[in-house]
Amino acid sequence: MQYKQISIFSLKNLKSQLLMKQFGHAFRDEFEIDPNATVVNHCSFGYFPKSVVQAKLNYLNKMFQTPEKFVFGEMPQLLEQNRKDAGEFLDSHWQQTFFTTNVTSCVTAILNYFNFKRDDKILYSSLNYPMVANNLMHLNQRVGTQITEIQFQCDDLNDEKILQTYDEHLKEGYNIVFLDLIAYNPVYLMPIKKIVQLCRKYNCISVVDAAHGVGVLEFSIRDLDPDFFMTNFNKWGYVPCTCTLFYINEKFTSDFHSHLIGTNYKQGLDKEYEHEGNQDRTSYLCVSKAIEFMKKHGYKEIIEYNRNIAYQGAVKMAEIWKTELLLKNKEDNKLPMVSVRLPIDDPKLGLKITQKCLQDYNVWINFRNYKGQNWVRVSGQIYNELPDYEYAANSFLKVMQESE
Amino acid sequence: MQQFGHRFREEFEIDPNSTVVNHCSFGYFPKTLVKAKFDYMLKIYQTPEKFFFNEISQLLVQSRKDAADFLDSPWEQTFFTTNVTSGITAILNYFNFKKDDKILYSSLNYPMVQNNLIHLNKKVGTQITQIQFQYDDLNDEKILQIYEEYLKEGYNIVFLDLIVYNPAYLMPIKQIVQLCRKYNCISVVDAAHGVGVLELSIRDLDPDFFMTNFNKWGYVPGTCTLFYINEKFILDFHPHLIGSNYGLGLDKEYEFEGNQDRTSYLCVSKAIEFMKQHGLKEIIEYNNNIAYDGAKKMAEIWNTELLLKNKQDNKLPMVSARLPIDDPQLGLKLTKKCLQDYNVWINFRNYKGQNWVRVSGQIYNELQDYEYAANCLLKVIQENP
Numbered sequence A: 001m002q003y004k005q006i007s008i009f010s011l012k013n014l015k016s017q018l019l020m021k022q023f024g025h026a027f028r029d030e031f032e033i034d035p036n037a038t039v040v041n042h043c044s045f046g047y048f049p050k051s052v053v054q055a056k057l058n059y060l061n062k063m064f065q066t067p068e069k070f071v072f073g074e075m076p077q078l079l080e081q082n083r084k085d086a087g088e089f090l091d092s093h094w095q096q097t098f099f100t101t102n103v104t105s106c107v108t109a110i111l112n113y114f115n116f117k118r119d120d121k122i123l124y125s126s127l128n129y130p131m132v133a134n135n136l137m138h139l140n141q142r143v144g145t146q147i148t149e150i151q152f153q154c155d156d157l158n159d160e161k162i163l164q165t166y167d168e169h170l171k172e173g174y175n176i177v178f179l180d181l182i183a184y185n186p187v188y189l190m191p192i193k194k195i196v197q198l199c200r201k202y203n204c205i206s207v208v209d210a211a212h213g214v215g216v217l218e219f220s221i222r223d224l225d226p227d228f229f230m231t232n233f234n235k236w237g238y239v240p241c242t243c244t245l246f247y248i249n250e251k252f253t254s255d256f257h258s259h260l261i262g263t264n265y266k267q268g269l270d271k272e273y274e275h276e277g278n279q280d281r282t283s284y285l286c287v288s289k290a291i292e293f294m295k296k297h298g299y300k301e302i303i304e305y306n307r308n309i310a311y312q313g314a315v316k317m318a319e320i321w322k323t324e325l326l327l328k329n330k331e332d333n334k335l336p337m338v339s340v341r342l343p344i345d346d347p348k349l350g351l352k353i354t355q356k357c358l359q360d361y362n363v364w365i366n367f368r369n370y371k372g373q374n375w376v377r378v379s380g381q382i383y384n385e386l387p388d389y390e391y392a393a394n395s396f397l398k399v400m401q402e403s404e
Numbered sequence B: 001m002q003q004f005g006h007r008f009r010e011e012f013e014i015d016p017n018s019t020v021v022n023h024c025s026f027g028y029f030p031k032t033l034v035k036a037k038f039d040y041m042l043k044i045y046q047t048p049e050k051f052f053f054n055e056i057s058q059l060l061v062q063s064r065k066d067a068a069d070f071l072d073s074p075w076e077q078t079f080f081t082t083n084v085t086s087g088i089t090a091i092l093n094y095f096n097f098k099k100d101d102k103i104l105y106s107s108l109n110y111p112m113v114q115n116n117l118i119h120l121n122k123k124v125g126t127q128i129t130q131i132q133f134q135y136d137d138l139n140d141e142k143i144l145q146i147y148e149e150y151l152k153e154g155y156n157i158v159f160l161d162l163i164v165y166n167p168a169y170l171m172p173i174k175q176i177v178q179l180c181r182k183y184n185c186i187s188v189v190d191a192a193h194g195v196g197v198l199e200l201s202i203r204d205l206d207p208d209f210f211m212t213n214f215n216k217w218g219y220v221p222g223t224c225t226l227f228y229i230n231e232k233f234i235l236d237f238h239p240h241l242i243g244s245n246y247g248l249g250l251d252k253e254y255e256f257e258g259n260q261d262r263t264s265y266l267c268v269s270k271a272i273e274f275m276k277q278h279g280l281k282e283i284i285e286y287n288n289n290i291a292y293d294g295a296k297k298m299a300e301i302w303n304t305e306l307l308l309k310n311k312q313d314n315k316l317p318m319v320s321a322r323l324p325i326d327d328p329q330l331g332l333k334l335t336k337k338c339l340q341d342y343n344v345w346i347n348f349r350n351y352k353g354q355n356w357v358r359v360s361g362q363i364y365n366e367l368q369d370y371e372y373a374a375n376c377l378l379k380v381i382q383e384n385p
Helices: A008-022 A025-030 A050-065 A067-089 A103-114 A130-143 A159-170 A192-201 A269-274 A282-297 A299-321 A347-361 A386-402 B006-011 B031-046 B048-070 B084-095 B111-124 B140-151 B173-182 B250-255 B265-278 B280-302 B328-342 B367-383
Strands: A097-100 A121-125 A146-150 A176-180 A182-184 A187-189 A205-210 A213-217 A228-232 A244-248 A337-341 A367-370 A373-379 B078-081 B102-106 B127-131 B157-161 B163-165 B168-170 B186-191 B194-198 B209-213 B225-229 B318-322 B348-351 B354-360
Touching: A050 A067, A050 A282, A050 B031, A067 A097, A067 A282, A067 B328, A097 A103, A097 A269, A103 A130, A103 A176, A103 A205, A103 A228, A103 A244, A121 A130, A130 A146, A146 A159, A159 A192, A176 A182, A176 A192, A187 A337, A192 A205, A213 A228, A213 A299, A282 A299, A299 A337, A299 A373, A299 A386, A347 A367, A347 A386, A347 B048, B031 B048, B031 B265, B048 B078, B048 B250, B048 B265, B078 B084, B078 B250, B084 B111, B084 B157, B084 B186, B084 B209, B084 B225, B102 B111, B111 B127, B127 B140, B140 B173, B157 B163, B157 B173, B168 B318, B173 B186, B194 B209, B194 B280, B265 B280, B280 B318, B280 B354, B280 B367, B328 B348, B328 B367
Parallel strands: A121 A146, A121 A176, A176 A205, A205 A228, B102 B127, B102 B157, B157 B186, B186 B209
Antiparallel strands: A097 A244, A182 A187, A228 A244, A337 A373, A367 A373, B078 B225, B163 B168, B209 B225, B318 B354, B348 B354
């Protein structure tokens, strides 16, 4: 038998070509996506590799078929291993890193812990996710805690202005501030490290909502050094919902509790987060596999591809719609989400049209009305290519015409 | 009735190598229900927006209506939530109890409930009183007498069990709730073990709050707690999590309590169909019988006894049999070894110094399961002197 001689060099070349080639539509096969759908909004709910979905379903099957063996035997070790892998991937101490249901649970646990009273002062902003604002309004209503909302205009969305604004507010003295790593819509990457430094300077507790975080950027929790940090693995991190990583600074771990007081109360935070009441924790067990997926395809490569395709896609949509990007220059767009102005100003009409677009053309265009303007959050992911965005923009125009 | 027993195991997702005498810690589920749940999960993964904007609201409403109909409760006051802990948390949040408020509970309550009250007492100083029930007190007459004595002293709220989880006991809940009304005390009924165990009517019981798990005896895989809230409280009640639907009314708030997997809630209608198809009365009768006969067999093999001496007194598919080991730590070590070596889990709790096994009966069980379980524990005891 004869074997063709292949040099090591050409093998490596081939491998890197294969790696590069795989992103784009050819990669959709690796994901659980309805073949009839066009996806330009990866991150509201997330889309997941088939291998990770399979892993989750396997764990669920185990849970259903041999629950005691699984819960008493394998699960605690698996949970710990996943925490360690996540801690390592995000450069955080695994003993202070826990999995919980969602960011809402973390915000709740934090507010419970501090038990703020009437005279306490909380700072947040108009960029925060509505759930955060709602929790603070509810607290204000129930207890009378003072809450201050910084109003950011679209013009303020640059690092210098943001830092100046936070400095002005923080120096007045606040107990705690709720920050975003990435403002969810309009999309903006906040100068978070510097803001956290301001928090330390002015003795204010920092809570970083990085719901969009893992899978979007390379970052280090140790380096950032916040008091609290939450990121969802089910948005950009390839773990089927739901899975939130919750980092708690060691200053607080000794008497911190989960948002739910369960049967493991007072057995330490490890035990408390191991069982926050009866729920499905199989997603937490898929984190190691998702991290493996990101490393296999190259984390840097994924980030770069996503960022590029999101930008190109958004530019294309703005062209077709004759509108514009929030951030005009490519260098300013550091994320796999890019804000493009919707060609409809009225949010109710915009919602009606985008819902019809979903129904008739199987593509969801996600927008938010911010300070009177409708901004679409265009996402880029490794299964996307430019035609997706062309299709989305054109479908929207068709629905607009058909609705007149 | 003939269909029940080992040949019914085929209908359930159970590891063929396991013997199950503890149905209800985690629950075991019909294959059809597991498939339904997985189908919903895949739909969410593959077409999330379509599913969330178009289908899920109606499916959720339908599940609520079917569940409410099955448990005879007004569906507008009936919601699904993650677990009983979430229900308890929401209730404590709502009342926002202070230092002078008084809460009543008992030594029979599930530890999670006790922990929540202990935590509240620590944080706020709310007075919490725990009724200590001895074994001799476990009869309806004595229980009612005790509750009356306490409730007449005046409490803001009382946390009750429909069914004590271990030792297993069916509480005279309707009469206790009537006492609560008489003495103007808010009643919270933890019926974690509820649906699938008894024929229930929430309207007839008329509590202030009622929670039952569909994932214990109700054949719904995953987690699914039904939460009934008396209309007196609906207007400004909130789930344990404040989410993006805050202020839009309880229907909307419970539709989205933060990002989570709600596919179990969507399987409730199918589970109710399963119970109706096989007959809830028939299921209950089979489960209660096999649990009692099985527990009796285990007590015989172990030379111990049952908590309830007469079969007529047994109204539940869970029967308490005393473990042949008195030390709880040793008991735990040996039952874990039994699970590891013989693939059967014997679930016990130490209550007032005695170890009681909660023996469960379900439509896939037969007497041999309990013989096997009891004998395996004896083997493990011998192998580990």
